[in-house]
Amino acid sequence: MSRKRIRATVHGRVQRVAFREYTRREAARLGVSGWVQNQADGTVLVLCEGEVARVDALVAWLSTGPPYAIVTRIDLKEEEPQGTTGPLEIRYAS
Known part of the structure; x- marks a missing residue:
């Protein structure tokens, strides 16, 4: 099984529209792990890992x-998979 890890910065009107919760639900449906967090600049940051096709499906959904x-835009950065498992979680700013 080939794995993939993506860090996605999602731009546009993506805060105050339940983006994190919907992302959590879609990741659970797809079986993708990681986390999602609002950023101070108005973007949403998503770190996701899982089987290549499942991560690709989540990235397509994020668009x-x-x-x-x-x-309006997604900036993607592929990272080395870390073996992250479990549900995607919502992270809150500290």
């Missing part, structure tokens, strides 16, 4: 996002 979101 549209949930209802009321308007995604």
Whole structure:
């Protein structure tokens, strides 16, 4: 099984539209691990890992996002898989 790890910065109207919760649900449906967090600059940061096709499916979903979101751009950075497992979690700013 080939694994993939992506760090995605999602730009647009992506805060105050339940983006993190919808992302958590979609990742659970796909079986993808990691976390999602709002950033101070108005973007949402998603770190996800799992089987290549499942991560690719989540990234494709991020390009549209949930209802009321308007995604204008996604910056993607591929990272070395770390073997992360478990549900994708919502992280809150400290």
